[in-house]
Amino acid sequence: MAHFTVIGLGRFGIAASLELIHLGHTVTGVDLDPKIAEKYADNLTQMVICDASDEGALRELDLNSSNVVLVAIGEDMEASLLSTLALKNVGVKNIWVKASSKAHHTIVSKLGVSRIIHPEEEMGIRVAQALNYPMVNNYLSLGHGLHVVEIPIKEKLNGSTIGQVLKDLRGSVDAILVKRGPTKFTKLGHDFALLTNDVLLLCGTRAELQYLAPRLI
Structure with a gap:
């Protein structure tokens, strides 16, 4: 505290x-x-x-x-x-x-x-990111071109692994954490299976996350 x-x-x-x-x-x-x-x-x-x-x-x-x-x-x-x-x-x-x-x-x-x-400016950026990435719940800029996004897993991705979601972006976009109800998972191998309503936190550059976006809609 x-x-x-x-x-x-x-x-x-x-x-x-x-x-x-x-x-x-x-x-x-x-x-x-x-x-x-x-x-x-x-x-x-x-x-x-x-x-x-x-x-x-x-x-x-x-x-x-x-x-x-x-x-x-x-x-x-x-x-x-x-x-x-x-x-x-x-x-x-x-x-x-x-x-x-x-x-x-x-x-x-x-x-x-x-x-x-700059609250208004920072909120404006967050709103723009939400409009640009409608699948993203929360967006955070870490500086140096890196961003963290929070993505709810839709039914079409139920059972998909981290490796399948990231595919050719493995090593460029990192899966940081998965929230499943009150439980969080931080040790995420490529074979970690995602379930509907999981929340996935990803870290990467804007270009990489934008490239990934169509798979997550």
């Missing part, structure tokens, strides 16, 4: 906070609006009404006990930048920032934060 601080509880910030709570972590929510603080006080581990651009106020929050501080103030670029700068000045090491534009990204990148997030 880790502890996170989320600054700015708009739609993005509260969604991230509640999901972290759901995953078993603890979350301190920080927002300037008392109405928002009151609304989510019972949902988060701790709720603080605070101007996150005020270094003095931030020093009272013991932010270095957080694994990550997420600045989720994407809509108000000035407030986001001032909060990020204040976090750097009080010595917070691991800062993630939501950026709402290229200009926002450019300025934040000069502050030396750990990660810059």
